[in-house]
Amino acid sequence: MSNSPLYLQIKQFINKKIESGQWPVGQQITTELELTKQFNVSRMTVNKAIRDLVSEGKLQRKPRLGTFVCAPEEKxxxxxxxxxxxxxxxxxxxxxxxxxxxxxxxxxxxxxxxxxxxxxxxxxxxxxxxxxxxxxxxxxxxxxxxxxxxxxxxxxxxxxxxxxxxxxxxxxxxxxxxxxxxxxxxxxxxxxxxxxxxxxxxxxxxxxxxxxxxxxxxxxxxxxxxxxxxxxxxxx
CATH class of the missing domain: 3.40.1410.10 (Chorismate lyase-like)
Structure with a gap:
């Protein structure tokens, strides 16, 4: 088990899914509730990981629909x-x-x-x-x-x-x-x-x-x- 903070472990998990192509652009990712169960953490911890990835432009939240993988955006x-x-x-x-x-x-x-x-x-x-x-x-x-x-x-x-x-x-x-x-x-x-x-x-x-x-x-x-x-x- 990694010694890094739990939210970073969840970020790394999601990043690997994206970078491997397992979660392609437009793919809806695993829900926050499912991730809390998978990693046995609080909803706040999962939310922190996802918020960071949204801020980095890798994920996009869509109200009432879920969270989806974004296309890389050139700065x-x-x-x-x-x-x-x-x-x-x-x-x-x-x-x-x-x-x-x-x-x-x-x-x-x-x-x-x-x-x-x-x-x-x-x-x-x-x-x-x-x-x-x-x-x-x-x-x-x-x-x-x-x-x-x-x-x-x-x-x-x-x-x-x-x-x-x-x-x-x-x-x-x-x-x-x-x-x-x-x-x-x-x-x-x-x-x-x-x-x-x-x-x-x-x-x-x-x-x-x-x-x-x-x-x-x-x-x-x-x-x-x-x-x-x-x-x-x-x-x-």
């Missing part, structure tokens, strides 16, 4: 050391891009945003919140703060037709970027926006951009960890 990919227009990225993958503007407004910079943008407290800044979609599936939640002095027409843009990245690149040519990446536990708003399961991983890219010596924008870019990856290529 979308963005370059970490560069800035590309997400609409172009999606189109280059042969997918359909669309977006939903959640918020687009002016507000006074609080202490956190003033520090991020290098402006005085209560300086007017522009804020946009946008969900980007690939084939109607959300792949990025973008929260962006922009120095109004450098992009005065930002709020007049229709960001369902042009992305903030595209607009700012055209009007404030990029000279420098700052990136940090971290895995986070998504809050309820992020989960709702990206249609994440409760335990699904989330990637956060924190980005600031400069045009010449001007700090133009600061953005938080959230991605579903099971559908997205960031990469870099360094020539030596």
């Amino acid at each position: 979308a990919e963005s370059p970490l050391l560069d800035i590309r227009n997400i609409a172009e990225e999606v189109s280059q993958r042969g997918k359909n891009y669309s977006s939903k503007v959640v918020k687009q407004l002016a507000l006074p910079a609080d202490e956190r945003i003033a520090t991020k943008l290098g402006v005085m407290l209560n300086t007017p800044v522009f804020y946009s919140e946008i969900i980007h979609f690939e084939d109607k599936s959300p792949i990025q939640l973008e929260l962006r703060w922009v120095n109004s002095a450098y992009a005065p027409n930002y709020l007049e843009q229709d960001f369902t037709q042009i992305t903030p990245n595209q607009y700012l690149s055209q009007n404030c040519p990029l000279s420098a970027i700052e990136h940090t990446v971290e895995a986070i536990i998504a809050d309820a708003h992020i989960r709702s926006s990206l249609e994440l399961n409760a335990n699904e991983p989330c990637l956060l890219l924190n980005r600031r951009t400069w045009s010449q010596d001007k700090l133009v924008s600061s953005a938080l870019l959230y991605h579903p960890g099971t559908k997205y990856k960031l990469s870099s290529k360094i020539l030596l």
Whole structure:
């Protein structure tokens, strides 16, 4: 008997069934009740194993029907050391891009945003919140703060037709970027926006951009960890 936690043993059992082809794509797996009897564990333990596999994109729950094996899903990919227009990225993958503007407004910079943008407290800044979609599936939640002095027409843009990245690149040519990446536990708003399961991983890219010596924008870019990856290529 393995010394690994019981829920991991159940995960390994299900994974072997999938990888061997015994449970092909579309196959309904053994019910939670049957697995509790088979492994002599609690329903909570079985549920934990299945929730993990759902979060990893290997299983899919269908209300009132059961749990089924999913087709492997190729992750979308963005370059970490560069800035590309997400609409172009999606189109280059042969997918359909669309977006939903959640918020687009002016507000006074609080202490956190003033520090991020290098402006005085209560300086007017522009804020946009946008969900980007690939084939109607959300792949990025973008929260962006922009120095109004450098992009005065930002709020007049229709960001369902042009992305903030595209607009700012055209009007404030990029000279420098700052990136940090971290895995986070998504809050309820992020989960709702990206249609994440409760335990699904989330990637956060924190980005600031400069045009010449001007700090133009600061953005938080959230991605579903099971559908997205960031990469870099360094020539030596």
